[in-house]
Amino acid sequence: MARSNQLVVPQSNAALNQLKYEVAQELGIQIPQDGYYGNMATRDTGSIGGYMTRHLVQMAEQTLAGRQP
Template structure:
């Protein structure tokens, strides 16, 4: 990959960070995961995966609506 930044947790567009955090919080609420601002290392793998999965599901749905 040609990206010089080795930290994959950084958004490609840094200005999008607030929007991504809001999106993540909405997805967590939809799947019933109690996500808090900042550190969430106490989540189980299942909880964290369900939040990520919900985010992907919503992104795919948005993409399909815009086809």
């Protein structure tokens, strides 16, 4: 299956991976070192993605708030 979501800024991949590991650690979820997520519970991967999204939205809101007069 081909990935349909492409990163607008490919260099952001490392930062997103770092955020993923930080969020997983905060939630107490162990991410497999081999990168294979097939053995992880859907609930765990969904939690990581949800918290990442919340964090990214917060960052964007703070950035936008700082730009407004």
